[in-house]
Amino acid sequence: MNAADESERLPHSVGGLLGFALGAWFANAPLYIALAIGVFAAYSAVEYLVPSARPQTPLGDFKLYVLLYTGLFADSLVVAAVAIGVAARAAGAPASPATLAGAAVERWLPVIAVTFLAQTVALLTSPLAGFTQVTGMPRGVLYVTAPLTWILWGILTLTGPFVALGANRGLFSVIIGFGRAFAVSLDRRNVLRLCVLGAVAVLPIVLQTALQNFLVQRHVRHAIFWGNEPVDAITIGPLTAVATAFALDFARRAGLLEKPQPPASG
Known part of the structure; x- marks a missing residue:
């Protein structure tokens, strides 16, 4: 199959891409749900081991960072598996759950590395996103910085799929995927x-922010955990599916579409 064949399988409209992405996720839903449960289990372990803390306190901020970077390892496996599954479907060669899981494990380390890099960039730019009050920053500035930050975060969601689907599986693939x-x-x-x-x-960040604020206002215990981690576990798979479909579409529209490397049959 050549790139033209694959281009025809991938819808050309935005609505078509969204539908294709969600359809590809549902096609392997049992595997992805199992991985999502693993993500939630990883977050739960951190919640159990790290003392409870209130949001917007030094300990609360520390705990949030611990949760984010611990969940990163589990999230990266989901990103790799979903990206490979979506690309395989676009290539007209859907793979079995066992094959997808094996291929995801092979690409896990470089995806962890690029996800760590993307997460760090997202954290550094989060004060500009408009979700928290920044002392000394005029509100009018956020009307400019927030949309630009959201667009940046959109680009960051593509880094995992590009690394997972790259032909190079070494550490250099992190730089290539991030740049691409x-x-x-x-x-x-x-x-x-x-x-x-x-x-x-x-959207998941908006939901997490609103849910955490709601739980804090009602003095619910473990508000940081319940306001953030279930949302991440539920949305990471579908969001990656959408990002992968857009990554393939962007490459096609830029004239750079390459045939994804199909996972080897186990």
Whole structure:
């Protein structure tokens, strides 16, 4: 199969891409749900081991960082598995759950590395996203920085899929995948669709922020945990599916679409 064949299997409209992505996720839902349960279990272990803390306190911020970076390892396996599954479906060669799981494990380490890098960039830019009050920053500035930050986060969601689908599985693939995500996203043919992806990427964060604030106001115990981690475990798979579909579409529209490397049969 050549890139043209794959291009025809991948929808051309934004709505078609969203439907294709969710359909690809549902096609292997049992595997992805099992991985999501693993993500939640990892977060639960941290919640049990790290003392309870209130949000927006030094200990609360520390705990949130611990949760984020611990969950990163579990999230990365989900990202690899979902990205490979979506790309295989786009290539017309859907793989079995066992094959997807094996291929995801093979690509796990580089995906962990690029996810760590993306998560760090997201944390450094989070004060500009408009979800928290920043002392000394005029509210009007956030009207400019927030949309740009959301678009940046949209690009960051592409880094995991690009690394997971890259032919190079070494550490250098992290640099290649990270750079390619920015290169194809900022191609002028993809800018409008990038704005759509940014809006999709920020939805889980909006939900987490609203849920955590709701739980804090009602003095629910473990508000940081219940306000963030279930949302992440539930949304990481579908969000990665959407990001992968957009990554393939961006590469196609930029004239860089390559045939994804199909996972080897186990």
